[in-house]
Amino acid sequence: MSLIQVTNVHRVYNETDIPVSALKGVNLSIKEGEFTAIVGPSGSGKTTLLNIIGGLDSATDGSLEVAEKNITHLGTNELIDFRLNNIGFVFQAYNLIPVLTAKENVEFIMLLQGWEKNKREQRAMQLLEEVGLKEKVNSKPAQLSGGQQQRVAVARALASHPKFVLADEPTANLDSASTNNLLDIMVELNQREQITFVFSTHDQRVIDRARRVITLEDGQIKSDIHK
């Protein structure tokens, strides 16, 4: 059964005099537990596709179902709630809250979901331990390396038990060691807990570890390879 079902999705931007078609009838199905990389050159539409899957942008035409729920026509507030309860995000620039500690950053999502303090703290500690940051729970983002910040971001993405994790160029700002370390953690979480990861990436190291690689070109899927 598909976790994410993208059906004939079009996205046209009308912000300039000439309409720009970013996606031209994309059909895609991602199953639970997949470790998928969406690749393609700049302007191929991978960011637009990721935004639409993540409920951050709307399709001009077509439909999107996540866990059998059609989210194509949800309103802004419904989409915010949907994202909170169903999707974990990992961003290229980590985007942690600089004034909070690593633990508080992970707790933050659970706080938005209304978790009790004890449960929040317990899960935040558990997740930070899983990503190898047990000793850094009280460190603020500025006191962490890029790789460590991105691992906190992964822990944050997993905090709310999302149906899948969307990672937008998660290794773009990391060195090789940090990239490998991060990928090891994500692969392990994927294999051990069947967490679904969807990446948009240029990074060959991510592409090499992905079990499915979808290549976009000019707003269309050029290839879809299951390894």
Add this chain to the structure above:
Amino acid sequence: MIQKIAWKNIWRNKLRSIILITSIALGIWAGLFMMSMTTGLNTQRIGNAINSGLGHIQIHHPEYTKEYNPKYFIKDTASLRQTLSQLPAIKSWSYHNNFTGMIASPTGGYGVALIGINPLTEKNTTSIHTKIISGTYFTSDKKNQIVIGEKLARKLKVELNNKIVVTFQDTANNIISGAFRVTGIYKTASSSFDESIAFLNKKDLEKLAGTSSIVNEVIVFLDDVTDVAPTKNKLSTSLPMLQVRSWDDVSPELGYANELMSIALSVFILIIILAMAFGIINTMLMAVLERKRELGMLISVGMNKRKVFSMILNETLYISLIGGPIGIIGAWATINHFGKVGINLSSMGKGLDSLGIGSIIYTKLDSQMYLTITIVVVLTALLASIYPSLRALRMNAAEAVRQN
């Protein structure tokens, strides 16, 4: 945690927050201090006028104030005295007989109001005896004494113990003249009062006018200024044949000046509030725009708009709750200090004298005004943060998270 984030956010850029907090504190301080100066100035102006002879309440023959003719005097002083003595709000009173006339010295003559007083009872009411800068305030054994203002003395070019001629119309419209010796020179906060009012012993004036003891005017002083209206009403009821007027009926220009100063003050406060509001809008807008990526992330991961709005609103609230008390405490300390020692404005003393204020201003402010200004400032801060908050909500989260 939203509150915690908001609190921590304001300390991200300490210098900017401190500048904003300082501007709020200064705004409140300036607003309250200006209000206290205006209140003090008004209170002094009215107080000086009341203490110099206006009194809290004046009682006249109903015809007297139409043409200020001394032939209209209060006849039944016995029942008047009884009524006055029965009202506990009344502290003291004194009787005047008033004539309009001329005072002449060898160098010139000037029109003045001649106030006949009983020096003993007058000391319990008006404050002229405390304003003597030269000579004495009537001595019991001498006849035909006159106490004049410093400005009038200068105009007449007379000094202490010089003789001057007083000319006026008596109750039968005869022109009467008499020589009086200057035994005292006073100086009040009002130069116009000092040049136009001369005090004489009531008995001397009556003897010269050839009248029996007459009372044209009763000046009533109260213990508490807030009792003016009820006391006036009671006196009006008890003395239906007489005209009873409060200080602001007698001298409405004092009230108008009060209103005028209130309007000027409101404009000034409005300018301060607007400047503060734009300062807050500017600072909070900068704070929002430079955190665009972070706010985009918060919205992306599922922080709803209400919470984002509330976070930014809280940041402004915290800043105003820090700046507010600093401004209020600073203002309270300054107002208290200058309320005791006064602000010496002698460099512009002449201008203030002509307004009847005096060259030292004692700041004064009702405690309720502190609360009012605090509420106004906090509300302004919250209103000013609405626009930056809305800007935060309008951003495209997907674009914002990718910004460098």
